[in-house]
Amino acid sequence: MTTESSASDQIVPDEKDWTWVLHERCDECGFAAADVDPHQIGATVRDLLPRYVSALHREDADVRPEPVVWSTLEYSAHVxxxxxxxxxxxxxxxxxxxxxxxxxxxDATAVADRYDLQDPAVVADELVEAGEATAAAFDAVADDAWERSxxxxNGSFFTVRTLGQYFLHDVVHHxxxxRA
Structure with a gap:
């Protein structure tokens, strides 16, 4: 039995309620969820996918910039x-x-699924597949369905519109x- 903690155990869990991004611009990434036209969510996701793939092909994709900051691989597996x-x-x-x-x-998923040990090329393929599927799902939302709840x-309430805006912030923020 080892007494050393793994790299994935060193991440401090994010316990913030990020739903505030639905009403305020994110100071860290500059994204303003409220400005998102929900009809553009799918197209925006597709525009961002190549940047993740490119980042995952960097030699240092699996290297953490600091011990308590996820690597590009870990962020991409999360996305x-x-x-x-x-x-x-x-x-x-x-x-x-x-x-x-x-x-x-x-955070538990990142540890349990060992984001830090996944293959960047596999994650790139899976990220594109999942991103394309989710983009298509948002593209297919009927005009009268955007306000479904x-x-x-934890009790946070979303409409299809705000779920999409909140979701897109996560993708842009990461x-x-x-730094892709």
Missing amino acids: RDVFRVFGERLDLMLAHEDPLFENWDQ GRRS LHDV
């Missing part, structure tokens, strides 16, 4: 999973009245994190 989770949440909102989303502990397990 791949963001695409998957938000695609599922969108599907729930479109199929059910005011669904309650399952809790997703992003859903809730996170590009800022990887």
